Amino acid sequence: MLPCPFSPGGPLTKREQTWLRIVRAAQALCLDRGFDGFTLDELAEASDVSRRTLFNYFPSKVDAVLGGGETPDLLHPDPRQPHLVEATELFRRGGPHGRLLEDLTALSRVLVDGAHPDRSLARSQRAILFATPRLLGEVHERFLAAAGTLVALVREREPELDEGRGRLFVRLLVAVFDNAVETWVEQPDDDPRTLADVFETHLEDAVHLLHP
Amino acid sequence: MLPCPFSPGGPLTKREQTWLRIVRAAQALCLDRGFDGFTLDELAEASDVSRRTLFNYFPSKVDAVLGGGETPDLLHPDPRQPHLVEATELFRRGGPHGRLLEDLTALSRVLVDGAHPDRSLARSQRAILFATPRLLGEVHERFLAAAGTLVALVREREPELDEGRGRLFVRLLVAVFDNAVETWVEQPDDDPRTLADVFETHLEDAVHLLHP
DNA sequence: ATTCTGCACTATTTCTACAAGAGTGCAAAA
DNA sequence: TTTTGCACTCTTGTAGAAATAGTGCAGAAT
Structure with a gap:
């Protein structure tokens, strides 16, 4: 409906x-x-x-x-959102590049951007989140749910990823996301970077930070 | 006092x-x-x-x-806790090994174990956290504060780590910690692993998960 | 000299009952 | 098929009172 x-x-x-x-x-x-x-x-x-x-x-x-909209379920994507279906199918088959982290980034982008159908909406959303920190919690919860299905999808592609690590993976993604949202919300008004852009940057940063 | x-x-x-x-x-x-x-x-x-x-x-x-006890401030460690002073000094000088991640692990261990002076206390603490999820939030907040000072210390040693990345780093550490606590709390009663053990394992897992 | 204690104090939290607003089911209207 | 009105439930906010958490300080105890 x-x-x-x-x-x-x-x-x-x-x-x-x-x-x-x-x-x-x-x-x-x-x-x-x-x-x-x-x-x-x-x-x-x-x-x-x-x-x-x-x-x-x-x-x-x-x-x-x-x-x-509803939080997307990447395991069973809504057929009415063909770009989601397409992206998950591609990922299942070995993703755009074949390297997990890059493919994951691509998929996350679809996910994060899904919440922003329109540029002008994104802008006021930022203002609202800035003015109403309480909503940040809601955004967090939504991404948490979505990230759960994302990791479930990853585990289908990479069966050696056990449940425990999957859980950890969700937490890491959420941490990166929360940080990205915080950064994005505080961004000056004329900064053209989308939330997905910031997320991608921070995900790369995270990789470097944890690089042995 | x-x-x-x-x-x-x-x-x-x-x-x-x-x-x-x-x-x-x-x-x-x-x-x-x-x-x-x-x-x-x-x-x-x-x-x-x-x-x-x-x-x-x-x-x-x-x-x-x-x-x-109080949440330790690794930047200005309490002189009454000589092991903390010692560990942070060592880290400042280039840490036990000289590789950031390993040195960080060692330092985190000191931090996480600081809350568990005694084995039997640790055991009932686990039971209490299991029965009172509300306290998990408190534990989270405490580690968050401590992780902040930890990262501040890291930034003294690695000046190229800017504030934004530092913030991200804190979030990642907290994510790993939360996951470790959750795992540790659900551990069977005879499992001898300490929280610090679990934390270390999960930190390694995180590194592998984000390995390009 | 330091730690403990009683007491008077402030600040949060909890509870109760009640009101207001969020969210749902359903059948008629558009 | 979508919209709407209506009656309904459920959650959340409010206000005032009571209970409990937490503080300051001066004197007692060790």
Whole structure:
């Protein structure tokens, strides 16, 4: 029932327009009054749909403000998100390069960027996260869940990676991600780097730091 | 005013005896009734000191239960803990081996083991952490603080490590530590590995996972 | 001389009940 | 097929009171 954030290319469908209208209103309200400073009734009014319809688009207030879809499950990617299906299939077959870390980086990029269908949304998202540290926790949780499925996928490709190491791997990825988010959120407004860019840089940094 | 957990070797001083009595009582109460199931008045009575004296030994209830001293500052180590002073001095001068990762492992060991002066304490600590997940958060915070000073020390030795990477490094260490704690806590009761052992193993695992 | 203790104090936390808002199920309307 | 209204549950915030955590200090005890 919940839609993917955007179908690529072409004019926006009616549903996509409504989706955008809601997110924009939610972000405006959030920037204006803070996350707890507005109710869903107000958001419904501001975006010109019924309160009930909001939940037709977003499972929660947080999702509306963050403009996120469901957290992707890379093990069983949603067929409505063909780029996800494609990327995971490629990875399963030995990834774009054949070296785990690089392939993982590529896959992470798909994952991280999935939350940012639109440049202008990304920008206000940054402002909101900056103003509402509480939401950082939510972002963390979402990535944590996604990273779990990511590592599950890795373990299919690399069976010698046992569960314990998999868990550790998740934690490392999440640590890099959290750091990337923190950096990205504090970035000056005209810095063009996306969250995925920063994540990739930090992942490389992590590799160097732990290089024997 | 607060003492180091133990002076090495020899018979226990009066202060050390009292320290132990308090910790034992605190752990017993905690295992028996849960962390929130007893008051400091009760702990005072059980360990035969006045309530006020408890705070002479531990800055908080959590510290009493965990049997921890202050979180060590590796940049300015407490002179009353000579092994810390020694280890940091050695590290500053180029560490035991001269390779950052190995020296870091050695230093981390000192840090992690510092919280476990005694085998039997470590064992009940494990049981308590298992039964009271809430305390895991406290343990995390303590290590986070300590890791901060650890990385500050590293940055003195390796000036090309900028602040951003330092922050990332802290996060990675904390991730490894959290994973180690989780593993250690779930360990069967007769498993002789200390937390520091597990931490070291996981740090090595992390290095391999991020090996290009 | 140092550590312990009682006591008076402040600061958090917990509890209760209640209100407000988040989130769901369903059937009729668009 | 999507939207909407409505009735519903569940979680979270609020306010005030009680319990408990934690502090400062001066005198007692060792």
